[in-house]
Amino acid sequence: MDSTLLKTGKFYRGARPDEASPEDRTRLVNEYGIRTIIDLRTKTEHIEQARKRDVKIQSSAAVPQTNDEVAEPLKIPGITYHEINFNGSAFSRMLISKLSWTEFGKLVGLMVLGYRLEAIKVLSPLMREEGLVGLAIDSLDVCGYEVCQVFTVLVEPSNWPIMIHCTQGKDRTGLTVMLVLFLLGASIEAVEKDYLLSEPELLPEKEERLKEIQSIGLTEHFAGCPTDLVP
Template identity: 45%
Template sequence: MARRRSNPAVPTSPTSVASFDLGSADRPFDNILNFRDVGSSINKIYGSRILKEGVLFRSARPDDASERDKKRLVDELGISTIIDLRSNTEHVMATEKRRSAMSLETDAEAAAVMADPDEHLLELPGVRRFAISLTGRAFEKALLWRLDWFRFIKVLALAASGYRQDAVSIVGREVMRPRGLIGLAQDTLDCSVDEMRELFDVLARDETYPTVIHCTQGKDRTGLLVVLLLLLTRAVPVDVIGADYVKSEPELIPELEERMQEIRAIGLTEDYAKCPPGWTEAITNYLNEKYGGVEGYLLSLGIDREKQERIRSRLLA
């Protein structure tokens, strides 16, 4: 293992790592925010090359990628797989956003979008795409059971009547908001067993790489999966993982107002656009205390040591 070098550039505040120049190495895309090479980011923070670069990437949703963006993903970065962690509700909202944008175009184009609810998804030639909602049914059920009976019945009635977003906003306001981003990450670890198993099965395959992992902001669900992967390497200190995590907050500033509209629509506050201090440390401590660390957690999912080693070898330099 490479010896860690002293690095005063480790960010202590999210605002210290903002980069808004599209021509810079840190912001190489026109319409994809919060995109970075995890290996390169960690190596720079750590001060030594401990991870492979050009293997694991993370980003916010790439739905609006420009033609230049698409070309770079395929031709320059050689992306093999895109892993989309968004929920069904987020996909519905993204489709509605695309339809709204198309309202200024021709009727024929609008009709084509209406006919395809997945029109918002980024499709690239030769690139596999896995849509695995990290907050799936088990996670949703766990949140529902935290409601009192009155709101529980109301949410079920709204969902059954087709008012899914209204139902989600009640759960967001009454359950998700009090849990906070740390509590929700812990709930995800405990509840999203099937989804996590599927994700790590995909990540154990050599043909998956190079891969981009994303959710809507590329901050928390993406961050949770990246934390698990980095802890699995046994090479990246927790403070370095945390320094990479907080990079996401300033990277999302260009679309903050738009994101806040979406966040408020599901009953949440501006705190959900931020990177809370101590998030990475809290997740690591939770894994250690409840599962005996990341390896114990993955074993509890059914991800054996052979698969864990395959993933580790793909990431370590």
């Protein structure tokens, strides 16, 4: 990437930093100087990550908790967080609108009872049908509010250096970074090259990611970086 477009050491993208070692979490603050993290994950993802860290947390949708509250146990001290559920209410409504009434009732019941992963499986056939490219297009169509939230953080100089991430760091994060790079005037070739860097970098944890992906009814395709995602 041409350093005249984006200065080195200002903008980072990655997967969930809460999976990093204590040493690497410290490095993000002391070595890389990260001031701000934009976390694009859903409440369900935060709950599952908190459970991995043995944090007792309510998973029922009937319990009033904000995304920020369930993400709190995952945060790195010394960094300001912005919890922005990139595929938030508008995206969810778009998917839910395609369900039958029976499927919708099942989804609501599972969420209220705290079976969030099982609830996502109700939506997974729709996501499999769309594929990563289709879901990216849908996101651009309906997630304008969330994109605006991200850029509201990005335009404030005091927030830099910034790290942006989701779970895998290639789909919601990759799409957001594409928007940034295109706005800066980067070529399609440069944006595509940056996006495709994710696939080899994620290989060491592919087996674990596949288990997570399959647990919500998705396929191995969702662990990769489709070469036709960048327009």
